[in-house]
Amino acid sequence: MTRPGAGHRSDETIRREAADWAARAHDPDGGFDPAAFDQWRDADPRHADIYARMEAGWNQAGLLAQTRVGQSRGLPDRRQMRGERLRPYVLAAAAVLLIAVLGVTLISFRAPEPAGQKPVYASKIGQIRQIRLADGSQVTLDTNSRVEVAFDPHSRRVRLVRGRARFTVTHDVNRPFTVTAAGASVTARGTIFDVALIRHQVRVTLLRGAVDVRNDETGNAEPLSVERLRAAQTLAFRPSMPLPAPRPIQPLATQWPSGMLGFDDTPLAEAVAEANRYSTYRLRLADPELGRLKVSGAYRAGDLNGFAEAVAASFHLHLVTMNRGELLLTSAGTPAT
Template sequence: MTQESLSEAEYDAITDAAAHWCMRLHAVDCSAEERLAFEQWRDAHPLHAFEYEAMLEIWDVAEHLPRPPLPPTLNVPLTAAVPAWRRYAIAASVCALALPLAAYGGWNLGWLPNSYQHFEATDNVRQVTLKDGSQVELNLNTELSFSNYKDERRVTLKKGEAFFEVSHDLSHPFVVRAGEGKIRVTGTRFNVWLYEDQVRVNLIEGSVLVTSNAALPGDGLRLGPAMQAQYRHGDYTPQISQTYANDNALAWRSGKLVLDNLALNEALPLINRYLSKPLKLADANTGAIRVGGVYNIKELGGLVNTLPKVLPVYLTRNTEGDPVINSMPRQPPKT
């Protein structure tokens, strides 16, 4: 069966199957046998994986829906009151109603967006235009989504790095969620870098409000041009610093990674996001060794084998197969 030969009924069947697997894999009683069956179904045709990913995006958006309490007469555990096949039938019916609701009450109440976009960049830098006219440049290995709500334009940076030129709209703020925090603007130019739980925001033009934890009250700290904010998991407030004219944070837009005499423990998060197997540090002494240079972001895989040639280090592998950088033992002083 090829994608071009599929009938409308076959497309519908794949969509129904994707919805079924999305619900089953999120269920607490999903078994290992079911997960294996899902993997076999997903790998059987490229469209299966595509439709399942699309269903996950709908599931993510649905997480923003409010959950009002059940009426007292229905306030019983759903799993005890309704058989499994009935729960799936109800869930499918709700999904069928989702789009009409979004067009009416969902949008007006600010629960659901009236437009949604998802973008990925893998092997090349990618330029995209959001529905509001904002321009976004995605670095390699970057994934983000855009949802247009009544009270805000919302971007979720799931991984990687992106440079934003936001269309000005004072009454419709633009919010980027990255890690546990968020960046709120009305119109400006800025860069957001995300790796694991670390986030860095560089402001080029305009102003932004940065908070390290979106659950905390308040709008966060304000950045002006040539300022940078950094935060990671558990930070109560972001760390603010000044940047300079020769700052290299945006070198990726020219296909480069510039390491300006950085300690390895600072350089590795910048390097690892381009690698399929992240580099690890053997110890703190290794992390203190400094590295510099200008590298092509598409060729950073070759840096792994180059490091022992330019630094006093050697490579080993840990039990997960990740390369580990070890400092060379110091020669004992001659007596």
């Protein structure tokens, strides 16, 4: 709900407030108050949009510095930025640096849609879309994704049909927020996490708070599998298998809502599969052995040509344009087929 008079406040004022909230959220001694933050965020639709861009810009600059690419380019890391209280000019400089050095562009979030009118939300290939739900929670849909929403007085349930989504959940101790995907479920009450259902695999990534992950389709031979995730942990599993132990997240992999694909020592086959999800045409590897090469860096989501050209230059490969625009990476002496 927008408070009376909220619309008269300037975007610059909101940016300063958003910077202060971002600083508190990322500083263990910053005195972050989730309830007060939820109240501020819900007071004006612009608050959530500006804060999301503020958080994305800070995360990109800080997290890219942790990779070999970021270190070689001299990007500021979180330790350097934390002392600045995240003033808007620091974030703006970081975003400009990212665009100039790495070719990253930020995809603007769509304006929130009226809550409660559409129980089903979807995104197109190459589109990243943000939705505000009836309870004030936000869902950011990745490319080619679809969710179904069902709220009642006692529970909040969202089904991820395909793709990936980030959930920024409004705290409500009386109504747990549950996301289901292919027989698995993730339950939270107020936190930020990603759920992906891609290539028959479920992946849950927790950015803040704690969630319970259940796999209800483990088969008759295994009991119900339950795992508690903590912040900065992720797990990936098949619906028919028991849950594995959580693993630390790859920081760059969490930056997709800002339109950036980040890889840090990632096998080329995995990076190509991820880049292809944002395009209507495909990039292929002529030799499966090329898939073992390790890729690091940041690339614009949807710019498949730019990604392919960068990979070709890095590994001295040939990039061939095939029929209907399909791209093929080949090594020297490998025929294009």
